[in-house]
Amino acid sequence: MSFSFFKPSRPKTPQEVAKAIKDSLVALDTKTVVEVKALEKALEEVEKNFGTMRCMLCGDGEAEPNMEQVTQLVQEICKEDIIALLIHKLPSLGWEARKDLVHCWSILLKQKVGTTFCCVQYIENHMELLDSLVVWYDNKEIALNCGNMLRECIKFSTLAKYVLEAPSFELFFKFVELPTFDVASDAFSTFKDLLTKHETVVSEFLTAHYDEFFDSYEKLLTSTNYVTRRQSLKLLSEFLLEPPNSHIMKRYISEVQYLKVMMTLLKDSSKNIQISAFHIFKVFVANPNKPREVKVILAKNHEKLLDLLQNLSAGKGAEDEQFEEEKELIIKEIERVSGFTYS
Template sequence: MSFSFFKPSRPKTPVEVAKAIKDTLAALDTKTVVEVKALEKALEEVEKNFATMRCMLSGDGENEPNADQVTQLAQEICKEDVISLLVHKLPILGWETRKDLVHCWSILLKQKVGSAYCCLQYIENHLELLDFLVVCYDSKEIALNCGNMLRDCIKFPSLAKYILESASFELFFKFVELPTFDVASDAFSTFKDLLTKHDTMVSEYLTAHYDEFFNLYENLLTSDNYVTRRQSLKLLSDFLLEPPNSHIMKRYILEVRYLKVMMTLLKV
C-alpha cells in the first residue's frame, strides 16, 4: 500500500495577503457584478482572503498573532490603497465577509508604524471615506457594519472633528428616526459618540454652530417618536453638563423657545 503525503501550503506573507485582497476586491467590478456565477466566484475569493487577514491580525484561536506581521499587513494595506477598496466595496460583500471586515477594521486602526497610526493617517488623507460610511446608514443591509466602523473612527479626534463639521453630520438627525429600529438605534449610538467622546472639540463645534445645531436638535426633542424624544433629552443633558459646555448650557436654558420645549416634555 502506498501513501501520498502532501506538504501544507506555505502561509501567505503580509505583502501577499494585502495584494490578494486588493486584487479580489478590484475584481468586483461592474462586469463581474452583472454575471451571477462570476460574482459568486469573486465573492468566495474575497471571503477566503478576508478570513486569512482576520487570522493574521487576531490569531487562529490556538496561536497569538505575530506583532511584526500585523504591523506589516497594516502598512501594506495602506500602501496598496486597500483601505479605500474595503470601504467602497462594502455594499457588495457577503454577510460573513462584512463581519470579518468590521473585526479587522478595529485592529487595523490601532496599528502603529513607528510612532504613527498608518491606517488613521490614510483615512485622514481620504476623508471622503467617512462620508461614504455615514451615507451607508441609508442601506439597512450594511448600516450596522458601517456604524461599527464609524464608531472605531470616532475614537480618534481628527476623524470625529471631520464628521462633526461635515455636511454628512446633519444626516444623523434623519438616521436616528429611520423606521428600522436597530438601524435607528445604531445611528443614535454613533450620534451620541460624536457628541460625547471629545468634550473640548464638541464645545468648540457647538459654539461655532449653535443656532443650526439646536434648530435641528429641537426636531428630535419634539419628535412624534417617544423613544427618540427620551433618548435625545438624555443625550442633551449628557453633553450640556460637560464642563467645557457650561457656556452653551447657560445660553440654551435662557432661551424661552427651548424652555417651552423642556416644559412640554415634563408634562408628557
C-alpha cells in the same frame, strides 16, 4: 510511495495577503463582473482572503498573531489603497465577509507603525471615506456594519471632528428616526459618541454651529417617537452639562424657545421623560442671570408649573430625597419670580 502532496501549503506573507485582498476586491467591480458565477467566485475569494486577514491580525485560536507580520500587513493595506477599497466595496460584500471586516477594522485602526496610527492617517488623507460610511446608514443591509466601523473611527478626535463638521452630519437627525428600530438605535449610538467622546472637539463644534445644531435637535426633543424624545433628552443632559460646554449651556438656558420645549416635556405622558426634562428645566429656573423673557414665561405659567412640579416624584430612596430638595428650591424660585406664594 510519496505523500508529499499532503504537505500543507506555505503560509502567505503579509504582502501576498494584501495583494490577494486587493485583487479580489477589484474583481467585484461591476464593469469586470459580467456573469453571476464570476461574481460568486469573486465574493468567495474576498471571503477567503478576509478570513486570512482576520487570522493574521487576531491569531488562529492556537497561536497569537505575529506582531511583525501584523505591522507589515497594515503598512501594505495603507500603501495599496486597500482601506479605500474596503469601504467602497462594502455594499457588495456578503454577510460573512462584512462580519470579518468589522472585526478586523478596529484592529487595523488601533495598530501603530512606529508612532503613527497608519490606517487613521490614511483616512485623514481621504476623509471623504467617512462620508460614505455615514451615508450608508440609509442602506439597511450594511447600516449596522457601517455604524460599527464609524464608531471605531470616531474614537480618534481628528476623524470625529471631520464627521461633526461635514454636511453629512445633518443626516443623523434623520437616521435616528428611521423606521427600522435596530438601525435607528445604532445611528443614535454613533450620534451619541460624536457628541460625548471628545469634549474639546464637541465644544468647538457647538460654538461654531450653535443655531443650526439646536434647531435640528429641537425636532428630536419634540418628536412623536417616544424613544427618540427620551434618548435625545438624556443625551442633551450629558453633553450640555459637560464643563467644557458651560458657555453653550449658559446660552441655551437663556433662550425662551428651549425653555418652552422643556415645559412641554414636563407634561409628557411618560414619567421618565418628565423627570429627565425636570433636570434641564431646573437649570433654566436656577440660572441667577435669567433674561427678562425667561422670567416672564415662568411668571405667566407659574400656576401650571407649580401644579406639575407638586405632582412630580422621582421614586424611592436617596435619589428621591435629592430630587424633592431640588424640586422645593425650584418651586420657591418660580414663586419668587412670579411674586406669587403657593399655599
